[in-house]
C-alpha cells in the first residue's frame with residue numbers, strides 16, 4: 418500500500434483526478450469504479466475541468482459505482498445516482514448507458530444480479546476510487562466479524578448513519594441498509610486510490626498505518642493486500658495521525 422501526502426485536500430483531489438485522466442488517456446476504454454461521499458465529491462470538478470480543457474475523452478469509458486442506499490429511488494436528490502449525474506456524468510461526454518449506479522428501489526436480489534453483470538459481464542475494473550467511512554468502511558463494507566467478498570446487502574454501522582445524516586433531514590431518515598460491492602469486488606480492480614481528509618478520519622487512518630495488520634474490524638485494511646493501492650491524504654491529516662513522510 419502506497420501513501421501519498423499532499424499539501425492540502427485540494428491538492429489531493431487534483432492528484433487523484435490527474436491519475437484518473439492519465440489512466441483514461443492511456444486506456445480510452447477504461448472501466449472505472451467510482452465513489453460518492455463528501456471527500457470523493459471534490460475530485461469530480463477536476464475531471465470535468467480536464468474534459469472541458471480537452472485533456473480527456475470519456476466517450477468510451479464505462480463506470481460502476483460502489484454502492485447505494487437500499488430503498489433509495491434513483492430520482493431522489495440524495496441518491497448516489499443523482500450525485501454522480503450532478504457531479505460528473507452530466508458535464509462530460511460519457512454515455513449514460515455506460516454508467517451504472519445500483520438502484521436502491523429494485524428487488525435487492527435482482528439488483529445484485531445486475532450489479533454482478535455490470536462488474537463482470539465484460540471485463541474487470543481498471544480502477545477503483547475510494548473514500549473511507551469513519552467506521553473504516555470501504556464502499557459500505559462495515560466492520561464486522563467477517564467481511565463479504567461479493568456484492569451484497571449491508572446493514573449500516575451507527576457511526577455511518579450519524580456521519581451521513583448531514584445529507585438528510587434527520588438521522589432517522591438515513592436508510593439503514595445498502596447495496597454495495599464486496600471487498601473482493603473492490604480488490605479485483607487493477608488499481609485503487611483512496612482519498613481521505615479531515616479530523617473525523619484521523620482514528621481510521623491512524624489505525625490503518627499503526628501496524629501491518631489486516632482485520633475485518635477495519636475493512637479499509639484489506640487494501641494492504643492489494644498490489645497497487647494508494648492512500649492519498651493531506652499534510653493536516655497526516656500530522657493529526659502522527660504520520661511522517
Ligand SMILES: N[C@@H]1[C@@H](O)[C@H](O)[C@@H](COP(=O)(O)O)O[C@@H]1O
Nearest residue numbers: 454455456457548549550556557
Ligand atoms: N458509501 C460511501 C463511502 O463509499 C464513502 O467512502 C464514505 C465516506 O464519505 P465522506 O467522504 O463523506 O466522509 O461515504 C459513504 O458512506
